[in-house]
Amino acid sequence: MIIDAHSHVHDPVEAHVGLLDEAGVDRAVLFASRPHPERAGDLPALRREMAILDQAIGGRAGTTEGYRGAWRELDAALAVRPDRFIGFLSVPLDLEPDQIAALVEREVVGRGPHGIGELTPPPGRAGMIEPVLEAAADHGNLPVVVHGFAPTTADDLATLSALAGRYPTVPLVVSQLGGLNWMEAIELVRDTPNMYLELSTANIIFAVRLAIKEIPDRTLFGSDAPYGDPVLTRAMVERVTRPGEIRDRVLGGTFTELAGLD
Numbered sequence: 001m002i003i004d005a006h007s008h009v010h011d012p013v014e015a016h017v018g019l020l021d022e023a024g025v026d027r028a029v030l031f032a033s034r035p036h037p038e039r040a041g042d043l044p045a046l047r048r049e050m051a052i053l054d055q056a057i058g059g060r061a062g063t064t065e066g067y068r069g070a071w072r073e074l075d076a077a078l079a080v081r082p083d084r085f086i087g088f089l090s091v092p093l094d095l096e097p098d099q100i101a102a103l104v105e106r107e108v109v110g111r112g113p114h115g116i117g118e119l120t121p122p123p124g125r126a127g128m129i130e131p132v133l134e135a136a137a138d139h140g141n142l143p144v145v146v147h148g149f150a151p152t153t154a155d156d157l158a159t160l161s162a163l164a165g166r167y168p169t170v171p172l173v174v175s176q177l178g179g180l181n182w183m184e185a186i187e188l189v190r191d192t193p194n195m196y197l198e199l200s201t202a203n204i205i206f207a208v209r210l211a212i213k214e215i216p217d218r219t220l221f222g223s224d225a226p227y228g229d230p231v232l233t234r235a236m237v238e239r240v241t242r243p244g245e246i247r248d249r250v251l252g253g254t255f256t257e258l259a260g261l262d
Contacts, residue, residue, distance in 0.1 A: 001026045001261075003086070003252035004230050006118070006145070006175055006200050006222030008033035009070070013077045016225065017084055023230035026252070029222070030077060030085040031118045031145075032070035038226040057120045057147055067092060071107070086259065087113035088145060093121055097131035104135035108142065114259045117145025118175060126156035126163070133167040143171040143258050149179035149201055157181055161188040164195050171258050176201040176224060177211060190214050196258065199250075200224035200233055209240035216246045220255050 007028045010016035015038070020028055035053040040046035071089065078087045089111065091103045108116055116136055121128040129146060136142040146152075146160060157178055164172045173196040178185025182202070189195040197215060200222040202208045212219050221237050223230040234251070241247040255261075 001252045001256060002234070003221070003255045003261075004028035004223050004225070004233075005173070005220040005255045006198050007031070007225040007230075008227075009036075009073045009077050010038055010226055011036050011073075013080050016077075017081060019225060019230055020084060023223075023234050025230050025234065027084055027086055028225075028230070029088055029115075029145075029255070030074060031088050032067070032074040032090060034070050036226075057149075058122060058151055071111075075111070086261070087111075088115045088117045088143075089113040090117055090119055091132065093119065093128040093132070097134070100131040101135045101138070104132065104139065104142075109139050114261075115143035115145065117143075117173070118147050119144065120147045121156070123151035123153055123156065126152070126159040129160070130163055130166075133163055133170050133172070136170045137167050141169045141171065143173060143196075145173040145175055145198070147176070148174040148185065148198070149176035152179060152181070154181040154184045157185050157188055161192045161195065164192045168194050170194060171196060173198055173220065173258075175222065177207060182207045182211070186211050186214050189218060196220055196254070198222040199237065200228050202236065205236065205240065208236055212237070212241060212246065212250055217249060217254060219250050220258075221251045 002025045004025050008031050035049045037049045040049050078085050089108045119129050136144050174185055175198045177199050189197045196218045197211055198220040199208055201224050223233040237250055
């Protein structure tokens with residue numbers, strides 16, 4: 001099974017399904033999203049959507065109530081195409097640990113998603129995800145996905161590695177190849193057995209090649225659609241691998257194991 005390990009809700013949903021069909025992708029991990037760049041028809045509209053994105057990835061995603069609209073969009077997409085999408089749900093990080101634990105139990109476990117993410121702690125404050133890791137451990141070691149591109153810093157990646165060491169049974173996925181800090185991300189993930197590296201948004205082909213070489217069992221194909229394209233990102237993985245077990249693992253086998261999919 002080919003699985004895109006990183007995508008966001010599209011409007012309309014069937015446009016996303018069309019991209020997956022074109023790429024030969026069977027299923028995609030789907031994160032909730034407040035920005036919708038795919039709706040933008042011109043540069044001013046895109047700037048408005050990207051301003052919302054900047055707030056989200058800068059750790060200013062808003063209150064729990066502000067999340068609910070994005071959660072409803074995710075629920076709707078999953079209901080329309082449960083055969084194609086694998087739901088992950090993010091939670092606010094600026095709450096007390098007991099509140100985060102309650103949210104994970106009610107909104108993640110209670111609603112049925114397969115994991116938690118994409119979390120977006122403010123730059124320099126990756127430690128804010130610790131209550132989420134604790135809650136994930138309490139509920140069968142749910143996989144947790146954390147935003148890896150800017151404004152995430154190299155120090156944040158080191159913090160994530162240290163936190164993963166405290167919760168060694170929880171799969172912790174760093175998305176977007178760690179962004180511009182991809183060399184540090186590869187090293188940290190390689191040396192932290194319960195960490196995984198998702199490969200979307202890579203702008204240097206040998207970064208993907210090196211990541212797969214160093215961590216063949218814990219690298220994940222992802223597109224970050226609608227910001228990326230599953231056709232192109234799958235082609236990038238296939239360009240730097242040969243047909244066989246490693247390619248199969250990167251394109252879906254590893255994620256199938258990580259998320260406990262049948």
